[in-house]
Amino acid sequence: MPTQQRPTNGFSSRTGGSPEPSSWTVSMMVPVLLFLLLLLGPAAPEETQAGNYSLSFLYTGLSKPREGFPSFQAIAYLNDQPFFHYDSEGRRAKPLAPWSQVEGMEDWEKESALQRAREDIFMETLSDIMDYYKDREGSHTFQGAFGCELRNNKSSGAFWGYAYDGRDFIKFDKEIPAWVPLDPAAQNTKRKWEAEAVYVQRAKAYLEEECPGMLQRYLPYSRTHLDRRESPSVSVTGHAAPGHKRTLKCLAYDFYPRSIGLHWTRAGDAKEAESGGDVLPSGNGTYQSWVVVEVPSEDQAPYSCHVEHRSLAQPLTVPWDPRQQAK
Structure with missing residues (x-):
């Protein structure tokens, strides 16, 4: 200038x-x-x-x-x-x-x-x-x-x-x-x-x-x-308190550019998130986003986090493993 x-x-x-x-x-x-x-x-x-x-x-x-x-x-x-x-x-x-x-x-x-x-x-x-x-x-x-x-x-x-x-x-x-x-x-x-x-x-x-x-x-x-592309890392966690629904959280982080598609599926069908969906800067030039769903404790259907991003050759599906549920 x-x-x-x-x-x-x-x-x-x-x-x-x-x-x-x-x-x-x-x-x-x-x-x-x-x-x-x-x-x-x-x-x-x-x-x-x-x-x-x-x-x-x-x-x-x-x-x-x-x-x-x-x-x-x-x-x-x-x-x-x-x-x-x-x-x-x-x-x-x-x-x-x-x-x-x-x-x-x-x-x-x-x-x-x-x-x-x-x-x-x-x-x-x-x-x-x-x-x-x-x-x-x-x-x-x-x-x-x-x-x-x-x-x-x-x-x-x-x-x-x-x-x-x-x-x-x-x-x-x-x-x-x-x-x-x-x-x-x-x-x-x-x-x-x-x-x-x-x-x-x-x-x-x-x-x-x-x-x-x-x-x-x-x-x-x-x-x-x-024009760089950085693929998201994805973490899937679950938490359940006695007498309450399970809370499943899918966190995607360290991705660029900003736009990302992130949602939960139940037995292959999309689930509406209870919270999340915002895309926030991580402070290092990349972004993070998350979605949370609540699942009835008796529901045994398979849940997965579905991720779409321009850095990925094809959408990424990360299943939730109940055996790794947070205590």
């Missing part, structure tokens, strides 16, 4: 004519990746197939920072993998593994300068909102996200939105094009960001041209990592 100069309308402007506003933030109380998957919906597909890639920028601003939670931080993602981090304490953009070992992907000095400019604008917007509501005493969070997607080497989607204290605040609609206020205070933000019509057109150009161009530039350094 080229270095940006700070403009006067609340956006950061890019050399080459495409702007960015202060970008996005994610609630510090919710894991960033989970919040992203919930917020973005179809704009950032959960299942990244070969030829499908996304670039996302996530920002968080806090009015009252505390230890471990700086006033501002930014994380950039390629697909679901974080590839650099910046915060208001270090004020430097730092690539994350495995990109920390890659030479030539980005000019990190220029990226740091860019993030510092965005930090100033982002926190200024948070301050404006607090002034509107005349609330300087409370603890407030400003959130936002922007990014784009490529499918088969063509631009196929983009998103750009903000939230204040967990509520939708403003979003950019590139089809109009215009900023769409979703909160009373956002009317002022809209007027500020649309003071000059050229900035609206630049925002549209950023989503449709510049962001996909950046993603194209990053991919030669990233495809091997983003």
Whole structure:
């Protein structure tokens, strides 16, 4: 990313004519990746197939920072993998593994300068909102996200939105094009960001041209990592308390990419799970998921866990062995 100069309308402007506003933030109380998957919906597909890639920028601003939670931080993602981090304490953009070992992907000095400019604008917007509501005493969070997607080497989607204290605040609609206020205070933000019509057109150009161009530039350094496939390990356990049903749990872990099919079968027929089904990051670049069913203690039918994942040549079936039931 080229270095940006700070403009006067609340956006950061890019050399080459495409702007960015202060970008996005994610609630510090919710894991960033989970919040992203919930917020973005179809704009950032959960299942990244070969030829499908996304670039996302996530920002968080806090009015009252505390230890471990700086006033501002930014994380950039390629697909679901974080590839650099910046915060208001270090004020430097730092690539994350495995990109920390890659030479030539980005000019990190220029990226740091860019993030510092965005930090100033982002926190200024948070301050404006607090002034509107005349609330300087409370603890407030400003959130936002922007990014784009490529499918088969063509631009196929983009998103750009903000939230204040967990509520939708403003979003950019590139089809109009215009900023769409979703909160009373956002009317002022809209007027500020649309003071000059050229900035609206630049925002549209950023989503449709510049962001996909950046993603194209990053991919030669990233495809091997983003396209990798890691097969799930599977653990099947059971537990029964006297007078209660048996509880069977199937845990799949250490798999990538994220999308997985996981369900129990009884004598070959699918069973509806009592709980589970969520797919969560494991903290090491892979994912985990589980499903739980309850079985009547007198039921002697065979139960198996059925697993489908892109890394597997064929679905995996793991039977539950009553002899290994947890005591």
